[in-house]
Amino acid sequence: MTVTAMLGTAKGGFIVRSNTDRSAWTIDEPLFKGWKVTTSARDDKGRYFVATASDVYGPALHVSDDLKQWKQIEKGPSWPKRRDRKLNQIWTLHLRSGRYYAGVDEAGLFMSDDGGETWSPVDALNEHATRSAWAPGAGGLCAHALLVDPSNPDRVWCGISAVGVFRTEDGGRTWHPKNQGIPQVLEDKDHKDVGYCVHGLIADPEDANTIYRREHNGMFRSRDGGDHWERIENGLPNWFGFPIAMDRRTRTIFVHPMESDEYRMPADGKFRVYRSRDGGDSWEPLTNGLPQQHAYMGVLRGALDCDQLDPCGVYIGTTAGTVYISTDAGDSWTQLPCTLPRVLSVTVFNDA
Amino acid sequence: MMPSVTIELPSVLAPVVNGERSFTVNAETLPGALAALFEIQPGLKVHLFDETESFREHVLCFHNQTNTRWMDSMDVPLQDGDTITILQAVSGG
Numbered sequence: 001m002t003v004t005a006m007l008g009t010a011k012g013g014f015i016v017r018s019n020t021d022r023s024a025w026t027i028d029e030p031l032f033k034g035w036k037v038t039t040s041a042r043d044d045k046g047r048y049f050v051a052t053a054s055d056v057y058g059p060a061l062h063v064s065d066d067l068k069q070w071k072q073i074e075k076g077p078s079w080p081k082r083r084d085r086k087l088n089q090i091w092t093l094h095l096r097s098g099r100y101y102a103g104v105d106e107a108g109l110f111m112s113d114d115g116g117e118t119w120s121p122v123d124a125l126n127e128h129a130t131r132s133a134w135a136p137g138a139g140g141l142c143a144h145a146l147l148v149d150p151s152n153p154d155r156v157w158c159g160i161s162a163v164g165v166f167r168t169e170d171g172g173r174t175w176h177p178k179n180q181g182i183p184q185v186l187e188d189k190d191h192k193d194v195g196y197c198v199h200g201l202i203a204d205p206e207d208a209n210t211i212y213r214r215e216h217n218g219m220f221r222s223r224d225g226g227d228h229w230e231r232i233e234n235g236l237p238n239w240f241g242f243p244i245a246m247d248r249r250t251r252t253i254f255v256h257p258m259e260s261d262e263y264r265m266p267a268d269g270k271f272r273v274y275r276s277r278d279g280g281d282s283w284e285p286l287t288n289g290l291p292q293q294h295a296y297m298g299v300l301r302g303a304l305d306c307d308q309l310d311p312c313g314v315y316i317g318t319t320a321g322t323v324y325i326s327t328d329a330g331d332s333w334t335q336l337p338c339t340l341p342r343v344l345s346v347t348v349f350n351d352a
Numbered sequence: 353m354m355p356s357v358t359i360e361l362p363s364v365l366a367p368v369v370n371g372e373r374s375f376t377v378n379a380e381t382l383p384g385a386l387a388a389l390f391e392i393q394p395g396l397k398v399h400l401f402d403e404t405e406s407f408r409e410h411v412l413c414f415h416n417q418t419n420t421r422w423m424d425s426m427d428v429p430l431q432d433g434d435t436i437t438i439l440q441a442v443s444g445g
Binding site for chain 2: 032033034035054055056057058059060070072074076078079081084085086087
């Protein structure tokens with residue numbers, strides 16, 4: 001058994017591998033060299049999907065059985081010509097529960113019911129009554145966060161920046177904003193229920209109603225599927241940050257705070273991951289092995305993941321191209337022996 | 353017999369077309385040649401054309417030595433042995 005991670009960067013995807021003791025890693029030559037690798041995922045059939053994008057040549061979705069031979073999906077997500085909307089990149093993939101989802105920039109959600117071969121827009125969300133009030137954040141107008149209730153695939157949450165979180169209870173036919181308790185960042189004249197800047201979402205693996213929300217203005221939790229949100233920042237040094245990941249076995253949560261939305265760098269040059277072992281009630285800094293002086297790199301929203309092994313491995317990539325790995329649930333860290341392009345996404349496959 | 357022309361691609365598009373850098377197609381016109389290219393390499397279209405079915409902003413197409421952006425019409429006849437070159441525009445520095 002091996003651990004395989006796809007490190008998606010601004011100039012290609014880098015596959016790193018280790019056995020499950022995770023003590024020594026091999027690093028492959030770049031995949032999709034020159035292309036952004038914006039996200040990746042594996043489906044229930046064990047197939048790997050990678051989303052690429054280029055400022056020149058646009059985005060695409062690719063599939064592979066073995067991480068070696070890749071095929072571009074011809075009927076991937078694309079906006080109909082009449083809508084005057086551009087597909088800039090695929091931000092997130094959710095490939096479980098039969099129906100596959102892809103969240104994209106310019107914001108919207110696409111779905112596939114044939115294992116990812118053909119994709120169609122989820123019109124009820126994409127053409128939502130509030131659409132005229134949707135405005136981009138610094139990272140674009142992007143649907144970047146997806147949750148699906150494992151016990152009821154008709155319940156789906158989609159996070160869009162800088163719009164907010166929407167939930168459907170009927171398999172995507174109707175969508176409702178779920179932002180009560182979150183500070184608004186952009187107020188529209190007419191649509192008061194959007195204008196929230198969600199940065200990331202994760203859910204408890206056995207209770208889909210317990211959701212953790214990394215937000216532009218803080219760290220939040222919902223106990224009722226997003227109907228209400230409460231702040232959970234006890235121990236966090238700053239309210240701003242992007243990535244959030246969970247070890248599903250122990251429900252340990254990891255985040256990477258940054259100084260503020262103005263500066264978007266670690267405070268005081270200290271690169272720290274924060275951990276919560278009590279469902280977000282409290283947070284503790286993790287520093288052992290992470291650079292604690294002159295470290296001013298950021299971490300983008302997709303660049304943190306866990307491997308779900310015991311003990312949990314945690315993987316974080318930075319805008320400086322460095323990657324840090326912990327194999328003891330964050331107690332200590334080592335740096336991968338590489339300096340990559342800006343890391344956009346980190347996805348760990350622990351039984352490849 | 354339709355003219356045989358060569359279409360050359362930039363290396364960064366190689367992953368889309370199994371590592372190939374050039375293709376030979378038979379077509380009477382530039383749009384016909386591109387259509388023939390997309391017929392054998394359908395994954396290329398999304399990378400060369402945007403949602404309006406025009407060349408993406410930073411994609412250039414040359415017919416022999418002529419930038420197609422300066423042509424009054426893309427509907428020019430092709431000659432046997434012509435070369436169509438796709439290039440990434442030098443944008444920024």
